[in-house]
Amino acid sequence: DIQMTQSPSSLSASVGDRVTITCRASQSISSYLNWYLQEPGKAPKLLIYGASSLQGGVPSRFSGSGSGTDFTLTISSLQPEDFATYFCQQTYTTPPWTFGQGTKVEI
């Protein structure tokens, strides 16, 4: 199975900060990488698909980049509603679709 490793596991930031989260795959997954946000007690929500395509309705302060094994999610200016947990996911191989362990963004 392809392992997905996110770093850091958690981070502290302030409103207005630029935040970068990294996701590394154990083997090449081309651009088959998606990012999700999960607020406490809620279902995950799709942010980015195909490594860099912004899902409709998602603010432009979110962006994704990378291909192969190394990917990043960047929030250009952190807003109060962005304090949540972020997960990356690969869908290069089926089965299984694997998720990273999550990165918690805290105030």
Next chain:
Amino acid sequence: EVQVVDSGGGLVQPGRSLSLSCTTSGFRFGDYAMSWVRQPPGKGLEWVGFIRSNTYGGTTEYAASVKGRFNISRDASKSIAYLQMNSLKIEDTAVYYCTRVFCIGTARGCLYYMDVWGKGTTVTVSS
């Protein structure tokens, strides 16, 4: 409005069975794959399995941890997907999310991503 509503969770004893439902509306059900993802208490996300759209044969794939015990099916006439869980174990305790799966055609087949999620239904396996 596109909606996915998961239901059917509850308390069940180890070794017993439970069936979850995923009721959808607002889109052509047969055109989309559907998936289940679970989240144990205080932990991350684990993909459980999915069922392809009619276009791709409606076949299923499962995580190794549930293969042979769980079964995903779909009823096109009702626009509902199901997760039948048999021989439940304590470690199956989790919030279960139903998701719509979008496919973008690529040279390899599909780039899949989960674009619509249900609110989740809680399954607790305990004696």
